[in-house]
Amino acid sequence: MPQSRDSGQTAAPAAGDTTRERVLTAAMEEFARHGIAGARVDRIAKLAKTSKERVYAYFRSKDALYADVAAREYVVIAEATQMDPCDLPGYAGRLFDYFVARPDHHRLIAWGRLELPGTTAVADDPSQEVIARKIDQLRQVQQAGQLNPAWDPADVLALVNQIAMTWASQPELSKAATVHAVDPTTAARRAAVVTAVEQLFPRAR
Numbered sequence: 001m002p003q004s005r006d007s008g009q010t011a012a013p014a015a016g017d018t019t020r021e022r023v024l025t026a027a028m029e030e031f032a033r034h035g036i037a038g039a040r041v042d043r044i045a046k047l048a049k050t051s052k053e054r055v056y057a058y059f060r061s062k063d064a065l066y067a068d069v070a071a072r073e074y075v076v077i078a079e080a081t082q083m084d085p086c087d088l089p090g091y092a093g094r095l096f097d098y099f100v101a102r103p104d105h106h107r108l109i110a111w112g113r114l115e116l117p118g119t120t121a122v123a124d125d126p127s128q129e130v131i132a133r134k135i136d137q138l139r140q141v142q143q144a145g146q147l148n149p150a151w152d153p154a155d156v157l158a159l160v161n162q163i164a165m166t167w168a169s170q171p172e173l174s175k176a177a178t179v180h181a182v183d184p185t186t187a188a189r190r191a192a193v194v195t196a197v198e199q200l201f202p203r204a205r
Contacts, residue, residue: 074127095164
């Protein structure tokens with residue numbers, strides 16, 4: 001079957017389709033470990049206890065499978081971290097915690113940014129819906145006087161996310177910090193993230 005870089009169409013899942021769920025779970029592990037180019041559909045099928053042909057019955061291409069996995073992960077992250085636009089330092093701390101506990105999830109997202117830059121992953125991409133909702137929330141608290149309106153809300157979200165994922169995106173620095181930082185603990189790294197966001201975007205009083 002072809003594995004060209006197209007968004008493809010994902011087959012609609014049947015109710016209670018556990019095979020499809022096993023494929024998605026296996027694909028997340030495979031993509032996080034090997035990236036998109038390095039991932040192999042036959043390994044995904046084997047881990048999911050199904051056939052390669054069955055995988056392609058659900059997903060027209062490897063990229064379409066990645067797109068589905070990544071889109072689901074963006075929704076999971078949003079639900080797990082719950083951005084409070086009046087408490088961006090707290091949100092940054094929750095993002096930090098999420099990726100400390102799940103570094104493979106960060107790798108999954110990072111591979112897509114490296115290998116599929118600027119592409120539209122799937123129709124009605126839920127990650128874009130999540131981002132648009134967060135930007136709208138930030139705009140509302142600006143209008144209510146609870147966040148500095150001089151900032152574009154899109155910039156606010158981008159900066160908070162980047163600060164929160166500073167250590168997840170730089171594992172070499174995380175390793176160095178355990179040796180060279182005055183306080184080598186994960187708690188100290190988290191505190192630095194929260195403090196940085198607090199100084200830029202203080203909690204609403």
